Amino acid sequence: MAEHKNSDNGEFHPKGTWVILLIFVVTLILLWGSVYVILLSRGVTV
Amino acid sequence: MTEKQSMHIDPYEKNWIRLSIGLLVVFALAVTIAGFAMGIQVPSPEARVDPRTVADEGPWAEPGLRELAPGKYEAYVLAQTWQFTPREMTIPAGSEVTFYITSKDVQHGFKLQNTNINVMVIPGQVSKLSVKIDEPGRYDYICTEFCGLGHAAMFGTLIVE
Amino acid sequence: MLANYEVSQAEKKFIGLHLLFAVIAVSIGSLFGPLQALEHSGLDLYPYLQPIFKSYYQGLTIHGVLNALVFTTFFITGFLTLTTIYGLKRPLRYPKLNAVGFWMMVVGLVTAAIPILADEATVLYTFYPPMKAHWAFYLGLTLVVVGSWIEGYGMYFTYYAWRKENPGVRTPLTTFGGLITMVMWQIATLGVAAEILTMLLPWSLGLIEGTDPQLARTYFWFTGHPLVYFWLLPAYVSWYGMLPKQAGGKLFSDSLARFAFWLFLLLSVPLGFHHQYVDPGVPAGWKFLHAILTYSVFIPSMLTAFTVVASLEYAGRKRGGKGLLGWIRALPWGDPIVAAQLLAGILFFFGGIGGITNASYNVNLVVHNTAWVPGHFHLTVASAVTLSFMGISYWLVPYLTGKKLAVSNKFALAQVWTWFVGMMIFSNAMHVVGLLGAPRRTPLGLAPYIPEEWSGHLLRVGIGGTIMFFGMYMYVYIVAKTAWSKKAEPANVEVPLAESVQDPQDTPEWLDKWVPWLIGTVALLLVAYGPQLIDQISNISLTSPGFKVW
Ligand code: HEM
Ligand SMILES: [Cu+2]
Ligand SMILES: [Cu+2]
Numbered sequence: 057m058a059e060h061k062n063s064d065n066g067e068f069h070p071k072g073t074w075v076i077l078l079i080f081v082v083t084l085i086l087l088w089g090s091v092y093v094i095l096l097s098r099g100v101t102v
Numbered sequence: 103m104t105e106k107q108s109m110h111i112d113p114y115e116k117n118w119i120r121l122s123i124g125l126l127v128v129f130a131l132a133v134t135i136a137g138f139a140m141g142i143q144v145p146s147p148e149a150r151v152d153p154r155t156v157a158d159e160g161p162w163a164e165p166g167l168r169e170l171a172p173g174k175y176e177a178y179v180l181a182q183t184w185q186f187t188p189r190e191m192t193i194p195a196g197s198e199v200t201f202y203i204t205s206k207d208v209q210h211g212f213k214l215q216n217t218n219i220n221v222m223v224i225p226g227q228v229s230k231l232s233v234k235i236d237e238p239g240r241y242d243y244i245c246t247e248f249c250g251l252g253h254a255a256m257f258g259t260l261i262v263e
Numbered sequence: 264m265l266a267n268y269e270v271s272q273a274e275k276k277f278i279g280l281h282l283l284f285a286v287i288a289v290s291i292g293s294l295f296g297p298l299q300a301l302e303h304s305g306l307d308l309y310p311y312l313q314p315i316f317k318s319y320y321q322g323l324t325i326h327g328v329l330n331a332l333v334f335t336t337f338f339i340t341g342f343l344t345l346t347t348i349y350g351l352k353r354p355l356r357y358p359k360l361n362a363v364g365f366w367m368m369v370v371g372l373v374t375a376a377i378p379i380l381a382d383e384a385t386v387l388y389t390f391y392p393p394m395k396a397h398w399a400f401y402l403g404l405t406l407v408v409v410g411s412w413i414e415g416y417g418m419y420f421t422y423y424a425w426r427k428e429n430p431g432v433r434t435p436l437t438t439f440g441g442l443i444t445m446v447m448w449q450i451a452t453l454g455v456a457a458e459i460l461t462m463l464l465p466w467s468l469g470l471i472e473g474t475d476p477q478l479a480r481t482y483f484w485f486t487g488h489p490l491v492y493f494w495l496l497p498a499y500v501s502w503y504g505m506l507p508k509q510a511g512g513k514l515f516s517d518s519l520a521r522f523a524f525w526l527f528l529l530l531s532v533p534l535g536f537h538h539q540y541v542d543p544g545v546p547a548g549w550k551f552l553h554a555i556l557t558y559s560v561f562i563p564s565m566l567t568a569f570t571v572v573a574s575l576e577y578a579g580r581k582r583g584g585k586g587l588l589g590w591i592r593a594l595p596w597g598d599p600i601v602a603a604q605l606l607a608g609i610l611f612f613f614g615g616i617g618g619i620t621n622a623s624y625n626v627n628l629v630v631h632n633t634a635w636v637p638g639h640f641h642l643t644v645a646s647a648v649t650l651s652f653m654g655i656s657y658w659l660v661p662y663l664t665g666k667k668l669a670v671s672n673k674f675a676l677a678q679v680w681t682w683f684v685g686m687m688i689f690s691n692a693m694h695v696v697g698l699l700g701a702p703r704r705t706p707l708g709l710a711p712y713i714p715e716e717w718s719g720h721l722l723r724v725g726i727g728g729t730i731m732f733f734g735m736y737m738y739v740y741i742v743a744k745t746a747w748s749k750k751a752e753p754a755n756v757e758v759p760l761a762e763s764v765q766d767p768q769d770t771p772e773w774l775d776k777w778v779p780w781l782i783g784t785v786a787l788l789l790v791a792y793g794p795q796l797i798d799q800i801s802n803i804s805l806t807s808p809g810f811k812v813w
Pocket of ligand 2: 211
């Protein structure tokens, strides 16, 4: 896939977007992880 | 495809996709380990029964606990509107119980509070899951699927002594 | 680039009718939401409704059917009709065909509503057999679904006519997203069509004795999961195709937007077993396969998150936002249309986290059929989707009626924020109390097993639900007042189609070709569902007679 620079896009780097999405990922890991820990704490089923 | 026609993925977005895939792979590994290595599993088909006769013949004609060996039990539970039979079971702490649950009428749910036992109870099917409880106490099993007007009151108790 | 196109008055009226039914549905369906929430917190108002509504469960059936099935379907078919013709800049090819589809949906709605209101179909919106509703309920649902198919056919014919007039031109993005939504829907609803036509309808008519409840669930969830994408994709159409412009910028990546829509077509359907993780009649291996497929459908949603947020960042920077996050404040938060969609996105942030949790195979044991689950989907269908639709209404109603919103900007903003605040409280409490073990679909005030420690959270359910009540009826008031006001100022509204940073004509051609994607979709479906469907159908046993248990 060729990198295609559009004149309009040349200056713009979505750095803030990365920050927001990193916050999302960290929240996701924490919340998902806490339910996973509940799962482990409630014992086996087979 | 001409030179001009390209997917044009911004490098920031490319990295985001990599991160997302990486994260999902980690989650997938975590659930695989919990499921297939540690034994926190979801149910699989156990048996088929005829809901019209299941309460009259076979193990659900006399639902209840059966001791297989010291500390090892199986529990046949019959769900119907709007009660579980038996309503109460008592086991010593540290024992292992395998539940076999079915319904003679509509769909129900069976969730043993504070454990990982949480299954659908579907007429014609047998739901099988096991649990080992070390902590003494009263563990309610509640119906978690709408089964009619009395649904909210449908529950029983496993007493661990 | 996209010059204005005048949609004819007749077509505007036609689309407006969709909206009318949608808003009526949600205004009746939402009456029960706050009642359910208050019941959870200890205030049981159902005894006062007794003369009309017999039980909590009848109300819950109305709530689920009218909100999740009727409101959404009518809004979506109307909205997508507009994105199709406005994007293509041509009228419907066969307007009569679309009209037939629409009126069939209306007839279906009425047919299903009668037994529901008569307490003859208190089976909730999932209508799991062997609970047996009146046959008119199943027939009505069938007509609604078939009507929506016909409206979809009308859109395809229109697209086909346009394609012949415009060979080689890229399909406009909003049209493209709308068409994919309809195609996905038509594949997905085959499941529920099979369930009703081969089992429930003949059974309720007395032609067959019993049903196979496990197979019915498999059929139902074949449709039930993609149903959530049928709700969500139209909101994505707005987030990709309109919000960038409304926010003052451009779409960050046209080709990735298209790619994401294709992935949704490919991956929305073959993963329904993730609603059946704890079903006894489905092998764990198949559940695991669907878990992995479910993880893969998060990729297009993650793509969407990036592209939409980046488009917003682009807009915010163009509006003078500085620094790493200053662009957020620079967005037009004062515009209720934009604010609604931004807040919908924030709520969806949490909805997505809950969704990954539900989807995570055995982790589902912790949350299955607990209050967590309604907590989750009020963040998705009742927020990401409904709140976006509320925002869309604030330009769509003026566009269709030619009248400005009949309330102040402030009032519309207050509406949007009210829903947001109520939902944050409500959904958080529902998630927490679900983790503690509270079941869903249960009037908890009547349940004898509720521990004291839940009561604080249940109180928050009631508080959040009450705030949502105001949010919902402020919305209904705004739409109704605008639609019925006689001498409101004329509106000068255009359909807000966003431009893309990249010229759509520069997107690769394979992103505008249907056949390979459709083949891939069917192939994946056969792999993911084929063997289990064959197994369950060939072992069918219609041994469950019907019950009326309400
Ligand atoms: C007006 C504010 C609303 C409130 C306070 C509210 C509250 C609730 C509550 C407490 C439940 C759980 C009932 C139970 O499990 O026993 C519920 C279920 C549900 N709600 Fe809402 N809701 C509202 C609006 C909506 C909207 C707008 C939608 C969709 C567009 C929606 C869709 C649903 C669905 C599909 C269910 C599940 C029904 C079932 O389990 O059969 N709700 N709602
Ligand atoms: Cu029940
Ligand atoms: Cu799903």
